[in-house]
Amino acid sequence: MIARKSALIVATNILNGALGYVALFFITRYMSPEEYGLVAFALGFVTLFAIFGKLGYGNAHIKRVSEGKDLGTCIGTFLTIKIGLAGLMASVLIGAIFFWKVVMGQGFETSAHELAIYIMMGYWAIRLFAQSFITTFTAKKEIAKVQTTFLLETLVRVALIIYVAIAGFGAIALAFTYVAGEIGYFLLALYFFRRLPIKKPSKDYFKDYSKFAFPLIIVAVCSDIMTNIDKILIQLFWSSADVGYYFAAFRLSKFINMFTLAIGMLLFPTFSMLHANNNIAGIRKLTFKSERYLSMVVFPMVFGMVLLAEPAAKILLSGWMPAVPLLQILPFLALLAALERPYQSQFLGMNRPKLARNRVLIMVCFNVVLNIVLIPKDIQIFDLDLVGMGARGAAIATVVAYGVGLMYSRVMAWKLTGIKGNPRVLLHAGAGGVMVAILYVLLYNLNMIVFIARWYHLLGFALFGLGIYIGVLYLLREFTKEDLHFFLDVLNIKKMFRYIKEEIRGK
Numbered sequence: 001m002i003a004r005k006s007a008l009i010v011a012t013n014i015l016n017g018a019l020g021y022v023a024l025f026f027i028t029r030y031m032s033p034e035e036y037g038l039v040a041f042a043l044g045f046v047t048l049f050a051i052f053g054k055l056g057y058g059n060a061h062i063k064r065v066s067e068g069k070d071l072g073t074c075i076g077t078f079l080t081i082k083i084g085l086a087g088l089m090a091s092v093l094i095g096a097i098f099f100w101k102v103v104m105g106q107g108f109e110t111s112a113h114e115l116a117i118y119i120m121m122g123y124w125a126i127r128l129f130a131q132s133f134i135t136t137f138t139a140k141k142e143i144a145k146v147q148t149t150f151l152l153e154t155l156v157r158v159a160l161i162i163y164v165a166i167a168g169f170g171a172i173a174l175a176f177t178y179v180a181g182e183i184g185y186f187l188l189a190l191y192f193f194r195r196l197p198i199k200k201p202s203k204d205y206f207k208d209y210s211k212f213a214f215p216l217i218i219v220a221v222c223s224d225i226m227t228n229i230d231k232i233l234i235q236l237f238w239s240s241a242d243v244g245y246y247f248a249a250f251r252l253s254k255f256i257n258m259f260t261l262a263i264g265m266l267l268f269p270t271f272s273m274l275h276a277n278n279n280i281a282g283i284r285k286l287t288f289k290s291e292r293y294l295s296m297v298v299f300p301m302v303f304g305m306v307l308l309a310e311p312a313a314k315i316l317l318s319g320w321m322p323a324v325p326l327l328q329i330l331p332f333l334a335l336l337a338a339l340e341r342p343y344q345s346q347f348l349g350m351n352r353p354k355l356a357r358n359r360v361l362i363m364v365c366f367n368v369v370l371n372i373v374l375i376p377k378d379i380q381i382f383d384l385d386l387v388g389m390g391a392r393g394a395a396i397a398t399v400v401a402y403g404v405g406l407m408y409s410r411v412m413a414w415k416l417t418g419i420k421g422n423p424r425v426l427l428h429a430g431a432g433g434v435m436v437a438i439l440y441v442l443l444y445n446l447n448m449i450v451f452i453a454r455w456y457h458l459l460g461f462a463l464f465g466l467g468i469y470i471g472v473l474y475l476l477r478e479f480t481k482e483d484l485h486f487f488l489d490v491l492n493i494k495k496m497f498r499y500i501k502e503e504i505r506g507k
Contacts, residue, residue: 012147016154017255021316023161024251028318030165031174037240038171040247042116043178044231046093046124051224053089053128056213057081058135059348063212065139066272069205072197077205079132079198086128093121109240112171119175126182133189136196141270145192152188157181215353222364226401230371230394237376238390246391248317249326256301256334271349280417283346287413288422290342295425296479298338299432300469302331304462307436307443311452322391329395336402339425343409346417355412363405370397424478431472435465 027036061078065071097117100106108114130149137145160177164170234243274282305312309327317323347355372379374393376386387393413419439461443449452458473479 012151016151019154019158020251020255023158024248025316025318026162026165027174028248028320030168031171033241033244033320034239035171035174035244036247037235037242037244038110038113038116039175039178040231040243041113041235041240042120042175043123044228045117046120047224047228048232049089049093049096049121050124050128051089051221052092053082053085053124054224055085055217055221056215056219056353057085057209058131059353060209060212061135062139063272063348063351064205064208065136067276070199072199073202073205075132075136075196076199077201077209078135080201081206081209082129082132086125089128090121090125093117109235115172116175119172119179123175123178123182126179126186130182130186130189133193137189137192145189149185149189149192153181153185156184212351212353215357218357219353219360222360226360226364226367226398229368230375230398233371233375234391234394242322242391245320245323246326246394248320249323249330249391249395252312252316252327253305253330253334256298256305256331257337271346275350283350284417284419287342287346287417287419291339291422292424294338294341295422295428296473296483298335299428300435300466302335303432303436304439304465305331307439307465308452308458308462311449311458315452315455315458325392326395329392329399332399333395333402336399336406340402340406340409343413343419346413347409350416352416355409355416359405359408359412362408363401366404367397367401370400427473427476427478431469431476431478434472435469438468439465 057078061074065074097114108117134146134149137143157177157180160180161174164173164177167173231243231247234246270286271283274286306328309324310321312327313319313321313324344356344359347353371394372386374387374389374397375391377388378385389396410421413421448461452461470479
């Protein structure tokens with residue numbers, strides 16, 4: 001059932017990704033990089049403060065519910081915590097803006113930048129409260145409910161983005177589309193949530209949640225800093241257009257992460273149940289299996305996107321060619337995140353949140369230092385000349401940080417359970433390398449790149465590369481009939497709809 005639920009997450013994420021690309025297409029076609037960059041900056045800026053609305057309590061809720069604690073008390077306690085954290089987030093953000101403007105006497109590039117920040121604050125306030133419901137569904141592994149709400153959010157937002165872009169309403173209207181999508185997300189999640197028990201919050205449960213969440217507070221803070229500081233520094237030292245190029249490339253690269261998120265969403269509660277039953281052998285087996293399938297799926301996507309960065313920018317980003325070098329770097333972020341995900345979920349499931357904390361602390365130190373060194377041309381206040389790579393520097397900093405995080409996770413997992421990693425990953429890397437070599441010869445030596453002019457040309461060439469990749473794995477006896485039957489069963493549409501219907505109806 002993990003495989004089928006993972007397939008549902010992947011399927012809905014593919015649909016969400018496709019819809020997201022449709023939105024991105026209309027943005028790049030009808031709006032300027034400056035307008036898109038303004039919204040990306042506002043979203044990144046507010047997300048930095050959204051850490052005060054998380055603080056690790058979501059993972060604590062998943063852990064305790066999956067362990068079999070009283071569901072009603074868990075929900076009542078968690079709802080109370082999330083309401084308080086949403087208020088804390090808004091208060092800290094408003095206080096920070098007041099300090100920046102009034103005490104420091106500074107401001108933002110334009111009044112539109114500040115207005116967009118307030119809009120995104122509303123977006124995050126709704127999202128944080130809705131996550132109370134979504135996190136409960138995740139803990140219960142009711143994935144159909146989770147994915148349906150995400151899909152509705154995307155449908156509402158994309159439909160409004162298309163209208164806003166064509167009508168030429170500008171950046172502020174684009175920011176409001178995020179709020180509208182979040183309202184749809186909240187209402188459907190509330191509808192699914194209506195039959196679950198809600199009991200009085202428990203002081204003991206609050207202490208128990210806090211004990212697990214405390215080490216993860218640093219994880220939440222550092223993760224959001226690492227995810228968003230790059231956009232803020234690019235805006236500060238370069239321009240909104242550069243933020244737009246970076247965010248567009250990041251969005252395309254993030255599409256690959258849907259497979260990682262699909263597996264990760266289910267691994268944490270599953271590891272938690274295995275650990276509660278002291279099933280270390282089951283933990284090792286699940287780690288190896290999930291790492292193998294993640295690696296098998298992600299390697300060709302990452303290598304293919306790097307190779308096809310130029311035609312992808314021309315076709316998918318409406319000719320935003322400054323994004324090409326970013327598309328040649330950022331996909332490796334998805335690869336490193338995929339290879340690390342089973343180990344991260346293992347740490348949390350085995351009640352070792354401090355290991356997750358340490359990993360993110362190491363990563364954020366590398367990320368922040370490299371961002372400060374690589375992005376600006378100089379820091380005049382300190383009379384300091386720097387590398388000045390702009391968005392490319394941000395991409396490099398992020399990938400390096402994730403590489404360091406992966407190495408840390410592998411070492412800690414080996415010490416914790418004796419797992420040294422799945423050696424089959426090397427076969428996937430080798431098959432991906434063969435695929436890239438053949439496609440490179442066809443593209444640049446035989447000059448086939450001039451024939452990739454439409455999205456279906458790009459898709460066809462990518463599928464051809466996938467065929468080469470699978471063929472190489474078959475010759476290496478890494479892709480077997482058992483794997484084929486596994487994927488075909490997981491993707492069985494009839495069984496998938498039966499599962500969705502049963503979960504939505506509460507069976």
